[in-house]
Amino acid sequence: MRSWLAQHLAALRDALRRLLAAPLNSLLSLLVIGVALTLPTAGWLTLDNLRKLSGDTPNVQQISIFLALDAGKREISDIESRLQASRSGSWRFVPREEALKRLQATEGMAEIITSLPRNPLPDAFVVTPGDTRPEALEDLARTFSSWPKVAHVQLDSAWVRRFDALLHLGERVVMMLGALFAGALVTITFNTIRLQILAQAAEIEVAKLIGATDTYIQRPLHYFGMLQGALGGLCAALLVSAGLRLLTPPVVELTRLYGASFALQGLSTGDVVVLAAIGAALGWLGAKISALIHLHRIAAP
Numbered sequence: 001m002r003s004w005l006a007q008h009l010a011a012l013r014d015a016l017r018r019l020l021a022a023p024l025n026s027l028l029s030l031l032v033i034g035v036a037l038t039l040p041t042a043g044w045l046t047l048d049n050l051r052k053l054s055g056d057t058p059n060v061q062q063i064s065i066f067l068a069l070d071a072g073k074r075e076i077s078d079i080e081s082r083l084q085a086s087r088s089g090s091w092r093f094v095p096r097e098e099a100l101k102r103l104q105a106t107e108g109m110a111e112i113i114t115s116l117p118r119n120p121l122p123d124a125f126v127v128t129p130g131d132t133r134p135e136a137l138e139d140l141a142r143t144f145s146s147w148p149k150v151a152h153v154q155l156d157s158a159w160v161r162r163f164d165a166l167l168h169l170g171e172r173v174v175m176m177l178g179a180l181f182a183g184a185l186v187t188i189t190f191n192t193i194r195l196q197i198l199a200q201a202a203e204i205e206v207a208k209l210i211g212a213t214d215t216y217i218q219r220p221l222h223y224f225g226m227l228q229g230a231l232g233g234l235c236a237a238l239l240v241s242a243g244l245r246l247l248t249p250p251v252v253e254l255t256r257l258y259g260a261s262f263a264l265q266g267l268s269t270g271d272v273v274v275l276a277a278i279g280a281a282l283g284w285l286g287a288k289i290s291a292l293i294h295l296h297r298i299a300a301p
Contacts, residue, residue, distance in 0.1 A: 049265050193225060
């Protein structure tokens with residue numbers, strides 16, 4: 001066991017030495033890998049923030065239940081009981097007097113409201129569903145419409161469906177970008193390892209002559225690919241975090257103008273670890289493929 005650990009530590013030190021031997025080349029490679037990982041990561045964060053924004057913005061994915069004008073306290077209590085029993089999400093009751101005051105506070109509406117002989121607005125319930133899938137929202141709207149003394153149920157299902165379709169399209173695009181740039185990362189590592197093997201071909205041949213196994217020769221190359229990929233993932237996390245810092249103030253101001261309170265969600269510690277692990281895995285894969293191909297060529301007569 002100690003011998004196995006010593007071999008791996010020696011391979012890791014060798015990989016670090018190779019990285020530090022050409023700092024400029026290593027830095028450029030890390031930046032390229034970082035940019036390759038930044039684009040799909042930024043796309044994933046954008047989708048995640050859009051989902052959060054849709055849940056935090058007022059009047060988005062809410063259902064309004066307007067009661068009949070002749071609905072009394074008994075009918076209102078019955079609707080409240082039905083909402084509690086349905087467990088459809090959170091809800092609040094908006095009395096017609098409160099609705100009238102809000103409308104009266106709207107610019108240009110005060111004189112019009114004062115001239116009316118009576119309050120024309122109905123009592124209403126505003127429901128924020130727990131399940132925001134378009135199909136679930138439409139099912140809830142149909143259920144609410146069937147209740148007694150419910151005059152109208154308002155749900156912008158078309159908008160919800162468009163938004164949901166947009167998110168699904170975005171997910172496909174991000175997946176395609178992720179696969180494309182994962183291939184690019186593997187290719188970058190593949191080429192880097194190829195150049196190292198070609199530069200050290202004579203040393204590798206001598207090592208083979210004195211009995212070094214392929215596993216022994218490949219191990220530092222594998223660690224090199226993993227280190228390069230992991231550091232590239234950390235570089236991508238820094239780039240994404242820097243971009244979020246630049247975008248957060250204008251996004252907060254924009255959402256404030258629409259009556260919402262929202263801040264962009266950044267990468268968590270777990271996300272950074274996953275990003276570095278993905279980079280390390282792709283770097284190892286590129287190094288593994290390159291080592292197998294080019295070491296075989298060196299061994300061939």
